Amino acid sequence: MHTMALILSIVLLASTTITTRTYGFSPISTSGHNVRSSTSKKTSTQYNSFQHFMAKDENDLLSAQADTLNAALEKCQPEFIKTCRVKVGVSENGNRLALLATDNMKKGDVALAIPYEDQIVLSPSLALKEVFKDVLPKKYDGWTGDNGILAMMVLNELAKIATDGNAGIPLPKRKPEASYLISAWVEALPSPSEMKEMNMNMNLHPILWGEEDQETLQSSTTKKIYRILDDMDEDSAWLEENIWSKDRIKFPETVTMKKNGGETETYDCFNPDGFAWAFAIATSRSVFLEGSSRIIPIMDMANHADIGVEEVQTGYMGTFGTTKGSQLRTGAGRKYKQGEEVYASYGPKSAAEYLLDHGFVTQQTRSMTTCVAEISFEIDPDDRFYDDKLDVLEFETYDSAPMEPLQSFDIVSEVGRDGEPDPAMIQFLRLLKLDGKDAFLLESIFRKEIWEFMSEPVSEPNERAVLDAIESACSKALKSMEGTDTGVTSDDDNSEEIDPNSPASLCAILRESETRALSRTMEFVNREKEALDLKVYYQERRLQDLGLDSEWNNPDEGGSADAYADDDLGFGQSRAPGSLDW
Numbered sequence: 001m002h003t004m005a006l007i008l009s010i011v012l013l014a015s016t017t018i019t020t021r022t023y024g025f026s027p028i029s030t031s032g033h034n035v036r037s038s039t040s041k042k043t044s045t046q047y048n049s050f051q052h053f054m055a056k057d058e059n060d061l062l063s064a065q066a067d068t069l070n071a072a073l074e075k076c077q078p079e080f081i082k083t084c085r086v087k088v089g090v091s092e093n094g095n096r097l098a099l100l101a102t103d104n105m106k107k108g109d110v111a112l113a114i115p116y117e118d119q120i121v122l123s124p125s126l127a128l129k130e131v132f133k134d135v136l137p138k139k140y141d142g143w144t145g146d147n148g149i150l151a152m153m154v155l156n157e158l159a160k161i162a163t164d165g166n167a168g169i170p171l172p173k174r175k176p177e178a179s180y181l182i183s184a185w186v187e188a189l190p191s192p193s194e195m196k197e198m199n200m201n202m203n204l205h206p207i208l209w210g211e212e213d214q215e216t217l218q219s220s221t222t223k224k225i226y227r228i229l230d231d232m233d234e235d236s237a238w239l240e241e242n243i244w245s246k247d248r249i250k251f252p253e254t255v256t257m258k259k260n261g262g263e264t265e266t267y268d269c270f271n272p273d274g275f276a277w278a279f280a281i282a283t284s285r286s287v288f289l290e291g292s293s294r295i296i297p298i299m300d301m302a303n304h305a306d307i308g309v310e311e312v313q314t315g316y317m318g319t320f321g322t323t324k325g326s327q328l329r330t331g332a333g334r335k336y337k338q339g340e341e342v343y344a345s346y347g348p349k350s351a352a353e354y355l356l357d358h359g360f361v362t363q364q365t366r367s368m369t370t371c372v373a374e375i376s377f378e379i380d381p382d383d384r385f386y387d388d389k390l391d392v393l394e395f396e397t398y399d400s401a402p403m404e405p406l407q408s409f410d411i412v413s414e415v416g417r418d419g420e421p422d423p424a425m426i427q428f429l430r431l432l433k434l435d436g437k438d439a440f441l442l443e444s445i446f447r448k449e450i451w452e453f454m455s456e457p458v459s460e461p462n463e464r465a466v467l468d469a470i471e472s473a474c475s476k477a478l479k480s481m482e483g484t485d486t487g488v489t490s491d492d493d494n495s496e497e498i499d500p501n502s503p504a505s506l507c508a509i510l511r512e513s514e515t516r517a518l519s520r521t522m523e524f525v526n527r528e529k530e531a532l533d534l535k536v537y538y539q540e541r542r543l544q545d546l547g548l549d550s551e552w553n554n555p556d557e558g559g560s561a562d563a564y565a566d567d568d569l570g571f572g573q574s575r576a577p578g579s580l581d582w
Contacts, residue, residue: 062096065088066087066090068184069088069184069185069298071180072180075177076120076180076181079177080178082317082323083111083317084102085101085102085109085112086328092341098303098341099112099328100339100342101341104335106330106335107332107333109329109330110315110317111329111342112299112327112342113327115318115323115325116324116326118130118172119172120296120297121294121295121296122295123150124149124293130171131169131172142235142238144231144232144235145293146286146293147282147286148279150282152278154186154282157182159251159255159269161183162267162269163252167252181297185298189281191267192267192268204359205284206355206359207228207232207280207283208276209503216507217510219480220511221352221507221511222375223352223353225356232276236275240271244271251269251270253271283356285300287299287300287311287312296312296326302342303343303344304344304346304360304362305344306345306362306363309330309331309333309334310329310331310332310344310345311346311347313326313327315327328342350372351371351372351514360506369414369415371512371516371517372410372412372513372514373411373477373513374409374411375411375518376406376473377406377409377425377429377469377473379405385434390405391447392447393431403428411474411517411518411521412517413516413519413520413521421470421524423455429466431454433462433466434458434462438462438538441453441538453538456536459539460533460537463535463537467525467528470521470522470525471525471526474518474522474525475522477514478518478519481515484507
């Protein structure tokens with residue numbers, strides 16, 4: 001799951017299974033995928049997550065924010081919140097804010113149930129069909145996808161609340177209690193200045209790391225952060241030029257917010273820095289349900305635990321159980337006493353995905369029991385069968401989700417597995433490498449069957465080409481990590497002198513995890529290459545299907561054609577054992 005509650009600081013002990021959200025804020029510069037530079041390059045950000053205490057005044061502020069959120073929770077029941085057995089509080093485990101049980105809950109209980117109601121849930125469909133309907137192009141499709149649109153929604157709510165409705169777009173229309181909830185939620189989000197002040201005590205979201213740390217991360221994983229940063233730059237630049245700058249009353253560059261303590265603070269809003277902050281909020285707090293990312297206030301306060309908990313899921317709720325919405329259950333392995341923190345799972349993700357989405361690496365990932373890397377393949381536009389292969393991908397693969405010519409796949413090293421790659425990747429590569437004598441399978445007569453054919457070996461040359469492609473991709477990924485040196489290895493994480501949550505430590509964990517996955521896959525590929533002559537290929541399978549695979553004696557080579565004259569067998573057929581009539 002993609003949600004996370006922001007933390008001030010925490011030391012993740014090796015024995016615990018609890019992981020907390022972390023963020024910070026810093027400007028992000030604009031440049032290309034391979035090199036990102038600016039006229040005033042930031043130095044590597046310093047961190048010290050061992051100082052995981054909160055100052056009294058800050059703790060008081062968080063308590064006040066929690067009280068406001070809880071008052072909003074009560075006002076929204078039962079119309080907007082159907083089940084609520086939690087409240088927002090300051091976590092005793094070192095988190096910033098968290099969900100605490102209001103009564104005892106057994107395994108599998110519903111702790112929180114919130115309908116998919118546009119008044120209290122932020123979604124891309126709400127943004128495009130209502131809020132920004134008259135502002136964005138009809139078929140707006142930004143590089144940052146759903147999270148970029150959700151970032152715009154966060155900025156719009158910020159602008160409305162900070163200016164008492166004088167800025168932003170006054171949509172969606174809300175009842176007073178729903179407006180109160182959204183207002184309390186926005187005010188409880190960590191502001192840019194809070195993040196800057198706290199960055200000595202906590203980890204920042206990688207989107208907001210310093211440039212040197214981002215450069216290290218870029219070369220420490222197969223999932224490239226520069227792609228994300230460049231997509232953000234592209235979208236914010238386009239929005240700045242075509243939308244925001246056209247109406248600074250509606251889309252102010254900065255806004256001033258009044259905090260619970262009575263102090264005011266200036267926020268970056270509709271500008272690149274504000275978009276970066278909102279994008280980090282959206283990326284870390286959104287959850288993917290019903291085919292779309294959504295930010296569900298209050299539900300997003302649940303912190304992550306590795307074991308015994310469940311992801312936020314779709315369910316039915318209400319008096320008659322007919323209202324569809326999101327549910328947080330206690331999980332099959334957890335029960336809670338009143339006052340205990342209630343956790344959720346953010347889903348089965350790789351170390352890189354957790355870091356890029358949520359800003360941390362889980363304890364389960366640190367154990368290296370499951371290591372994941374990503375490799376990508378693309379059908380060459382110069383391939384003479386390019387159009388035929390694209391036609392197969394678009395119309396003959398998966399009805400609900402046609403495949404693109406560029407595909408990325410996870411490769412896994414896991415205890416008990418031999419490193420075998422994803423069968424879907426092998427299937428895609430067989431089509432990609434289809435050439436020469438095998439290209440007849442691209443003829444229209446086979447068009448409805450070809451994708452199924454690719455699920456099994458086509459020919460020995462094709463299978464070798466597939467294995468060579470995997471080996472080459474893995475080797476290239478390993479070489480890209482060779483020159484990266486942060487002065488930290490994953491084995492150093494338990495040292496008292498090294499912060500296990502610093503960018504250097506996190507990058508070291510990613511490198512070791514992905515190196516294991518890539519190396520294990522290459523070992524599997526090398527074993528497969530030695531057994532290519534043992535596989536059954538398309539032509540042999542076809543002969544078997546037609547019953548033409550049995551041995552026969554040629555009369556010209558000493559066999560007797562008359563020997564079969566009285567048999568009721570066709571050419572190429574053979575009797576089943578025990579069927580001879582003696």
